[in-house]
Structures are given as structure tokens and as C-alpha cells.
Amino acid sequence: MTRKPRLHIPLPPARPGADPDFSYVERVAAGEVARPDPHTRIRELSNDLIWRMVGVLDDEGVATGPWDPQLDLEHLIFGLRHMIETRLYDDHMLRMQRQGKISFYMKSRGEEAVAVAAAMALKPSDMLFPSYRVQGLQIARGRNLVDLMCQCLSNSKDMCKGRQMPVMYHWKRGNIFSISGNLTTQYPQAVGWAMAAAIKGEDDVAAVWIGEGSSAEADFHHAMTFASVYRAPVILNIVNNQYAISTFQGTAGGEHLPFAARGPGYGIPGIRVDGNDFLAVYAVTAWAAERARSGTGATLIELLTYRMDAHSTSDDPSRYRPKNEPEAWPYGDPVERLKRHLIKFGQWSESRHSTLIEEVQKQVEAEWQQAVSYGTMTEGPFLDKNELFEDVYADMPNHLILQRQQMLEYDDLREGH
Amino acid sequence: MSRMNMVQAINSAMDIMLSRDPNVVLIGQDIGYFGGVFRCTDGLQRKHGEHRVIDAPIAEGGIVGSAIGMGVNGLRPVAEIQFADYIYPGCDQIISELARLRYRTAGDFFAPVTIRTPCGGGIRGGQTHSQSPEGIFTHLCGVKVVMPSNPYDAKGLLIASIEDDDPIIFFEPKRIYNGPFDGDPHKSATPWSTHPKGEVPSDYYTLPIGRAEIVRAGEEVTVLCYGTMVHVCQAAADHAEIDAEIIDLRTLSPLDVPAIVQSVEKTGRCVVVHEATRFSGYGAELAATVQEECFYSLEAPILRVTGWDTPYPHAFEWDYFPTKSRVAAALEKVLEMA
Numbered sequence: 209m210t211r212k213p214r215l216h217i218p219l220p221p222a223r224p225g226a227d228p229d230f231s232y233v234e235r236v237a238a239g240e241v242a243r244p245d246p247h248t249r250i251r252e253l254s255n256d257l258i259w260r261m262v263g264v265l266d267d268e269g270v271a272t273g274p275w276d277p278q279l280d281l282e283h284l285i286f287g288l289r290h291m292i293e294t295r296l297y298d299d300h301m302l303r304m305q306r307q308g309k310i311s312f313y314m315k316s317r318g319e320e321a322v323a324v325a326a327a328m329a330l331k332p333s334d335m336l337f338p339s340y341r342v343q344g345l346q347i348a349r350g351r352n353l354v355d356l357m358c359q360c361l362s363n364s365k366d367m368c369k370g371r372q373m374p375v376m377y378h379w380k381r382g383n384i385f386s387i388s389g390n391l392t393t394q395y396p397q398a399v400g401w402a403m404a405a406a407i408k409g410e411d412d413v414a415a416v417w418i419g420e421g422s423s424a425e426a427d428f429h430h431a432m433t434f435a436s437v438y439r440a441p442v443i444l445n446i447v448n449n450q451y452a453i454s455t456f457q458g459t460a461g462g463e464h465l466p467f468a469a470r471g472p473g474y475g476i477p478g479i480r481v482d483g484n485d486f487l488a489v490y491a492v493t494a495w496a497a498e499r500a501r502s503g504t505g506a507t508l509i510e511l512l513t514y515r516m517d518a519h520s521t522s523d524d525p526s527r528y529r530p531k532n533e534p535e536a537w538p539y540g541d542p543v544e545r546l547k548r549h550l551i552k553f554g555q556w557s558e559s560r561h562s563t564l565i566e567e568v569q570k571q572v573e574a575e576w577q578q579a580v581s582y583g584t585m586t587e588g589p590f591l592d593k594n595e596l597f598e599d600v601y602a603d604m605p606n607h608l609i610l611q612r613q614q615m616l617e618y619d620d621l622r623e624g625h
Numbered sequence: 626m627s628r629m630n631m632v633q634a635i636n637s638a639m640d641i642m643l644s645r646d647p648n649v650v651l652i653g654q655d656i657g658y659f660g661g662v663f664r665c666t667d668g669l670q671r672k673h674g675e676h677r678v679i680d681a682p683i684a685e686g687g688i689v690g691s692a693i694g695m696g697v698n699g700l701r702p703v704a705e706i707q708f709a710d711y712i713y714p715g716c717d718q719i720i721s722e723l724a725r726l727r728y729r730t731a732g733d734f735f736a737p738v739t740i741r742t743p744c745g746g747g748i749r750g751g752q753t754h755s756q757s758p759e760g761i762f763t764h765l766c767g768v769k770v771v772m773p774s775n776p777y778d779a780k781g782l783l784i785a786s787i788e789d790d791d792p793i794i795f796f797e798p799k800r801i802y803n804g805p806f807d808g809d810p811h812k813s814a815t816p817w818s819t820h821p822k823g824e825v826p827s828d829y830y831t832l833p834i835g836r837a838e839i840v841r842a843g844e845e846v847t848v849l850c851y852g853t854m855v856h857v858c859q860a861a862a863d864h865a866e867i868d869a870e871i872i873d874l875r876t877l878s879p880l881d882v883p884a885i886v887q888s889v890e891k892t893g894r895c896v897v898v899h900e901a902t903r904f905s906g907y908g909a910e911l912a913a914t915v916q917e918e919c920f921y922s923l924e925a926p927i928l929r930v931t932g933w934d935t936p937y938p939h940a941f942e943w944d945y946f947p948t949k950s951r952v953a954a955a956l957e958k959v960l961e962m963a
Contacts, residue, residue, distance in 0.1 A: 335698070369731040380733040385697065388729075390721040396687050397722070400694025400702075407650060407676050407700065414694070426714065430687030437682055599732045600766050602790040605835065605879035 218458030228536035238263035239273020246498040258468040261480045264487035269548035275491040291320035294344040310360045318516035321542035324348040325489035337385045337398035337416035353575040363583030391422035395431035402442035413500040415443040421452020432474040441500035449515035454528040471508030483511030484542040629825040630817040634776035638783035643673040652679040653705025685715035696736025709744035710756045724767035739786045747800035751939035757901035762794045763878040770877040772796040774855040775822030781832030798852035807860035808948040837881035843870035846894035861952035893924040903931040925962035
């Protein structure tokens with residue numbers, strides 16, 4: 209009998225109507241993987257970092273093993289608060305989109321630790337190159353929610369001056385780069401930023417995030433090659449949240465090996481970490497930052513997590529995955545897991561937790577009221593439409609001056625005219 | 626002043642900027658120790674160091690992407706794409722990122738990247754070493770597109786490009802690196818030392834981006850051209866004995882519209898010449914601009930002489946390339962009309 213190749217089409221384990229099936233996700237107990245010295249040469253690093261998974265918080269909420277970053281209570285509560293703030297901000301903005309106040313939104317529920325813990329493990333002067341689902345970076349770095357809301361509203365205080373759709377934030381002063389809708393473009397940019405830091409002899413590092421789906425883009429390969437060749441001080445994160453809109457991670461090439469395994473082929477260590485484990489994300493980011501800052505080079509981190517909500521407000525996940533799949537994710541919810549850890553050690557309680565949620569909820573609502581006072585898509589104050597032509601170039605060339613005049617002659621379609 | 630060919634003038638521009646500004650870095654394939662396949666970076670790594678003249682992997686997307694990141698972090702990168710034909714893997718980074726970063730961040734972030742790349746045909750390079758893709762980049766908002774036609778302009782415009790805070794695509798017509806070329810491959814090559822624009826100051830100077838230059842004043846017809854075609858058009862006007870006013874655009878975007886309008890209003894006729902293919906090419910923009918701005922001065926339709934709408938051929942290069950006789954025929958035709 210002759211054998212022939214048959215085209216393999218990766219299929220997700222469960223479609224709507226079926227029971228969730230995460231048997232493809234290996235269970236690794238917290239504390240199992242050894243922590244090497246961050247300056248270890250790649251050839252001497254254990255494959256456990258890739259094949260297994262770094263975890264700190266066990267099922268009981270106990271921090272265990274060599275990766276425990278031993279954060280003090282103040283840091284833990286800071287992390288919990290900012291994860292909650294991220295979640296409540298997301299919830300609020302989703303409601304506002306449903307009410308027609310903003311055109312579009314993208315939540316990060318389930319992935320808050322990925323962003324908040326990483327931001328906390330880095331220096332404020334380290335440059336962050338976000339994807340569109342790590343808003344926790346902004347929040348953990350102390351950004352006023354009003355600023356984020358104004359961007360989503362495209363109002364008079366929008367830092368993008370109405371030029372980007374919602375969630376494409378940037379924060380110059382906070383060292384957070386601009387978000388692009390073209391995926392993975394930030395990967396080689398972060399590497400270039402890190403190369404420049406090394407050229408200038410500065411010890412700031414760059415960190416960059418993409419999803420597992422967009423690791424298929426050519427820019428991933430470009431970035432990995434350049435990061436390896438020049439030993440750029442950069443932390444390359446792949447947030448494996450199982451889905452790229454409707455496409456499950458197998459279609460991005462995740463069926464055979466963990467995404468972290470892509471690092472060693474380029475000469476870059478790969479580490480797979482439980483992305484819903486606040487302490488583990490913190491510890492792995494700190495390890496990679498130390499490696500980068502000391503000149504040893506880049507690290508590829510795969511953060512295993514699950515996108516609990518829709519890709520965006522334009523998406524309906526009930527059309528492609530079981531409705532109860534989020535609850536079945538074997539590594540739980542990052543906020544609940546950190547809460548359990550704090551309670552386990554008598555440092556927190558359900559009532560303190562509820563109080564914190566109420567407090568943050570009030571804060572979010574108050575900040576929203578302030579944000580809308582600067583205008584919405586339908587109610588002023590509006591951005592000056594002359595801004596449409598600004599910042600294309602450093603100085604406006606003649607043809608844009610002329611086109612702006614032409615636009616101003618034909619403003620009769622604008623509401624209120 | 627010293628005599629330089631275009632390669633030496635470009636080398637001198639980068640040498641001066643590496644010396645003047647510690648934030649200037651060069652990155653590209655084969656540009657370091659080797660000095661570049663066209664020798665434009667010859668000696669620069671030895672003089673300025675491996676950290677400032679950086680050999681890159683063969684990954685145009687990585688070269689442009691990392692240059693953007695360097696620019697955001699305060700450097701002033703000059704990236705070389707070895708042939709314009711190879712720029713396409715970098716196009717997402719150029720089109721979606723480099724060109725629009727300032728706009729999308731309301732001026733908070735920008736990357737002052739200059740991308741140098743040799744372009745154009747006439748060197749037996751076939752379809753992967755001869756293209757003229759400038760029209761792809763003039764269609765972008767947020768980048769400036771420059772193409773010099775001689776050593777003097779090349780140096781002054783490259784220094785201005787490196788100092789400019791906007792991204793610049795700097796096309797180098799490689800057929801005229803070593804000497805002006807009038808489109809006749811059977812004639813022996815002319816060196817730049819015989820040409821007045823081969824006289825180049827050794828020191829720092831800049832030429833303004835966005836300004837065209839009248840390289841031959843005339844009364845009968847305006848010829849709009851750039852790069853290698855500047856020399857072909859001059860030869861064509863001489864050959865046809867036509868009193869043509871030849872404008873070297875030098876900067877393709879933003880376009881020096883007043884210089885064009887002033888000339889066409891005087892001559893009443895216009896021929897547009899470029900090596901790039903015709904359909905939706907940059908010449909269409911020039912023709913449309915002239916028609917909009919100078920319609921009542923025009924005495925004849927605007928004609929275009931361009932590469933044919935085929936891939937760039939190898940064996941039939943001189944049937945494809947806009948030669949002196951094709952340009953001369955267009956000049957004669959536009960004078961006969963109306």
C-alpha cells in the first residue's frame with residue numbers, strides 16, 4: 209500500500225455545542241521548573257523552560273518553587289488593584305461601546321497579569337511596545353484612565369487627536385509606544401529601540417508584546433534574527449491566549465511545540481510561563497530583564513493564557529467556541545488566583561476585596577464622567593478639524609495647506625452646520 | 626571643491642554626518658567592512674566604527690523596522706536597501722509604520738529614518754535589479770521622496786535628508802553613479818569629472834528638499850524629469866534641436882509645483898519622462914497637476930515617455946528604456962500638435 213501525504217488542517221478541540229476540551233494544554237505544577245542564573249548561556253539552559261512551564265502559585269494559592277519573586281505585601285496589593293482596575297475599565301468601556309458612546313473596544317479579561325506583572329517587573333525608563341490587548345501596562349504604569357478614555361472617545365483631549373480607532377493608545381512620557389493595527393510591526397521596532405540603547409550605552413531595555421497568532425508574521429522572524437544577531441536588550445513576549453479572532457493557536461503553528469520553542473532556533477532562550485500566575489509572570493519578566501540589562505541578550509517569553517472575552521466588540525466567540533470554555537481554562541483567573549494567595553496568608557479578605565472593587569468601580573465611573581466632559585463622538589467639545597492635516601510631516605507642505613483650505617470650504621456635511 | 630562621482634558624493638555626505646552627529650548610524654547589507662556593493666559606504670566603518678556602520682542580515686523588513694525603533698530612541702538612522710527592487714519586504718514597515726508614526730501619535734513619536742536605495746535600469750540588471758518603484762512611495766502620506774541626478778545634488782540632498790525629521794526615501798539612480806548617461810549604451814561612458822555637477826564641495830552643505838531645478842532653460846516645451854532621465858532629456862533636446870526647458874524635479878514628494886507651473890505657463894507644452902512604468906505611474910500625477918494648474922496655458926496635450934507596462938526586461942533593455950530618440954520624438958510631436 210502506498211502512503212501519500214495528506215494536507216493537515218489543524219482543528220480546535222471543541223466547537224460550539226461541544227464540551228470544552230483543554231486536554232491539549234499540559235498541566236504543569238507550580239514550582240516544578242528550575243530557575244537558572246539569568247546570565248546562563250543558551251546552550252546550557254534546560255529545555256524544561258520551554259517544554260514545561262514556569263509557575264509559582266499552586267492551586268491552593270501558595271507561592272512555591274525557585275521562581276517565587278518574594279514580593280512584599282505592598283507590591284502584591286498594587287498588582288491586584290491594577291489588575292482589577294484594568295478589568296473594570298474594560299467592563300466599563302464595553303458597556304459604553306454597547307451604548308454607542310465609542311465605536312469599538314477590545315477587552316483583556318483573563319490576561320491582566322500578563323500586562324500588569326510585566327510592567328511592575330520593569331523600570332519606568334524601560335520602553336514598552338504593546339499589542340492591543342495589554343492595556344494593563346498603561347494602568348500599572350500609573351496612567352490616568354481619563355487619558356485612555358479620551359482616546360477611545362476621539363474627543364478634544366485624545367492623545368492621538370482623533371487619528372486612531374479606540375485602544376490604539378500611546379504614552380510618550382510613560383515610555384509606552386504607539387499601538388499599530390498592523391500586527392507584529394512593533395517587534396522589530398522594539399529590537400531597534402533596544403539596539404539603539406546598546407549603541408548609546410544606556411541600560412534601559414525594551415519589552416514587546418504580540419499574540420501567538422501574529423507570531424506567524426514575517427516581522428516576528430525579522431525581530432528574532434536581529435535580536436539574536438546583535439544581542440539586543442529586549443524582552444520578546446508572545447501572549448498565547450489560544451485565539452486569533454476565531455483562529456485557534458494550532459493554525460499559528462502551536463500544535464507541535466510550544467511557541468517558546470521558537471526562541472532557541474534563533475539563539476534566544478525561550479521560557480514558557482503561566483500567564484495567569486501574577487508571580488510567575490513577574491519573576492520571568494524580571495529574569496529576562498536582568499539578562500537583557502547585563503548584555504547577555506534577548507529572551508522570548510510565551511505567556512500561556514486564555515482570551516476570556518471576544519476578540520473585539522465586532523466579534524462573537526459563541527460562533528466558534530463553546531460558551532462555557534472560559535470557565536474550563538485549567539489555569540484559572542489571574543485576579544482570583546492572586547486574591548486567593550493574599551487571603552491564604554491572612555493579608556486579604558473577601559470583604560476587603562469587595563471594598564476594593566467598589567472603590568475602583570467608583571473611580572472608573574468618575575473618570576468616565578470627566579472624560580466625556582472633554583467631548584464624545586457626538587457631543588462637543590470636538591477636536592479642531594484643522595488637526596486632520598497636522599503631523600503628516602514635521603512642517604506642513606504646500607499641498608496640504610491647500611487641501612485644508614479646500615476642506616474648510618466644504619464643511620456643510622458636518623453636524624451642526 | 627573636488628571632483629567626485631555620485632558614489633563618492635554620497636559617501637562624503639554620510640561621512641560628514643557620521644562625524645557631525647553622534648546619533649547618525651548606518652545599517653544595511655554589506656555596507657560595513659566591505660563598503661557596500663556599490664561602494665557608497667567604503668571606508669566608513671573603518672573610520673566610524675562597527676557600532677555606527679552596521680552590517681545587517683538579509684531582511685529588509687528587519688532593517689526598516691529596527692531603523693524605526695532606533696529613530697524612536699533618538700538615533701538618526703540611514704538604512705541602505707541594496708537594490709530598490711528588494712525594498713518590498715520592508716514595505717509594511719515603510720507604509721504602515723514609518724510614514725504614519727508621527728501622524729498616528731499626534732507628533733509624540735517620529736522616526737527620522739533615511740532609506741537610501743539604488744534604483745533604475747540601464748545596467749543589464751533584468752527585472753530584479755532595474756526597477757523604479759518611486760511611484761509607490763510618492764503615493765504615501767508622510768514620507769518624502771528624493772532622487773538626485775548628479776553628485777553635487779546627491780551630497781547636498783542626502784545631508785539634508787539625514788537632518789530632516791521626516792522619513793525620506795532617497796533613490797540613487799545607479800546608472801549614473803559613475804557618470805552622466807544620455808541613454809545611448811553604445812557610446813563610451815562619460816565620467817562625472819567632465820560634468821560641472823561633478824564639482825562637489827568637500828565640506829558640509831545642504832540643498833533644500835522640495836525644490837526642483839531648471840537644468841536647461843528653454844521656451845518651446847517644458848520637460849519634467851528626474852534621475853537618469855535628466856541626462857537623456859538633455860541629450861534628446863540637443864539631438865532634436867528643440868528649445869526645451871528641462872526641469873530636474875530632484876524631490877518627487879513634496880513636489881515643487883510653482884517651478885513647474887511657472888515653466889509650463891511660459892512654454893505652453895509639457896512632456897513628462899520617467900523610467901518607471903506608465904500606467905498609474907508618477908508621471909500621471911505630474912500630468913494631472915499640470916493640467917489642473919496650467920490648463921489655459923496649454924497649447925497641446927501633455928505627453929509621457931516612460932518604461933513600457935511590462936516587467937523590466939533583460940535582453941530587450943534598450944527597447945524598454947526611454948532613450949534619447951523616444952524622448953526626442955515626443956518633443957517633436959508635442960510641438961507639432963495644435
